[in-house]
Amino acid sequence: MRNHTFNIVLAALALITLPSCFNKNKSFDATGTFEATEIIVSAEANGKILKFDPEEGALLKAGQEVVFIDPSNLELQKVQAQSSIQAINQKQNDPRPQIQVLQRQLQSADAQIATLQAQMTVLSKEQKRIQAMYNAEAATGQNLDDINGKVDILSNK
Numbered sequence: 001m002r003n004h005t006f007n008i009v010l011a012a013l014a015l016i017t018l019p020s021c022f023n024k025n026k027s028f029d030a031t032g033t034f035e036a037t038e039i040i041v042s043a044e045a046n047g048k049i050l051k052f053d054p055e056e057g058a059l060l061k062a063g064q065e066v067v068f069i070d071p072s073n074l075e076l077q078k079v080q081a082q083s084s085i086q087a088i089n090q091k092q093n094d095p096r097p098q099i100q101v102l103q104r105q106l107q108s109a110d111a112q113i114a115t116l117q118a119q120m121t122v123l124s125k126e127q128k129r130i131q132a133m134y135n136a137e138a139a140t141g142q143n144l145d146d147i148n149g150k151v152d153i154l155s156n157k
Contacts, residue, residue, distance in 0.1 A: 047073045116154060123151050 051068035060066060127147045133139035 045069055045071075045074055047071070120151070120154050123147065123154060127151050 047069040049067055050070050052066070054060060054066040130139050130143050130147045134141070134144045
């Protein structure tokens with residue numbers, strides 16, 4: 001009996017709703033357009049997301065932090081930039097140490113010139129003595145050639 005009552009109720013519902021399926025009249029209860037506001041939120045930096053708090057549909061305030069991105073990548077970039085600046089600064093050396101080195105080299109060259117001039121004075125005197133001895137036949141041609149060679153070497157001839 002229960003099945004029979006159920007079948008009667010089901011048939012009644014079918015008779016009521018079935019005609020509405022074939023209704024050629026296209027009138028609607030309501031019409032409209034659904035609009036949604038879409039906002040794209042982007043990060044100022046790339047990296048691994050360590051914290052993400054917002055929920056879908058939640059209202060956010062301007063400037064509100066909603067995501068925490070791992071700052072270690074930015075720290076590494078900062079250290080690299082500082083190292084690059086330091087390397088550039090080292091390439092632009094202070095010229096004072098180089099000037100001091102060059103001044104010491106100049107002083108050393110001046111001392112060498114003074115020594116060579118003193119040697120030239122001594123060799124010139126010795127050359128005159130040996131020339132006089134050669135003219136007096138008291139020195140050999142070898143002695144004269146030796147001293148003349150030393151004078152030529154020292155005077156860059």
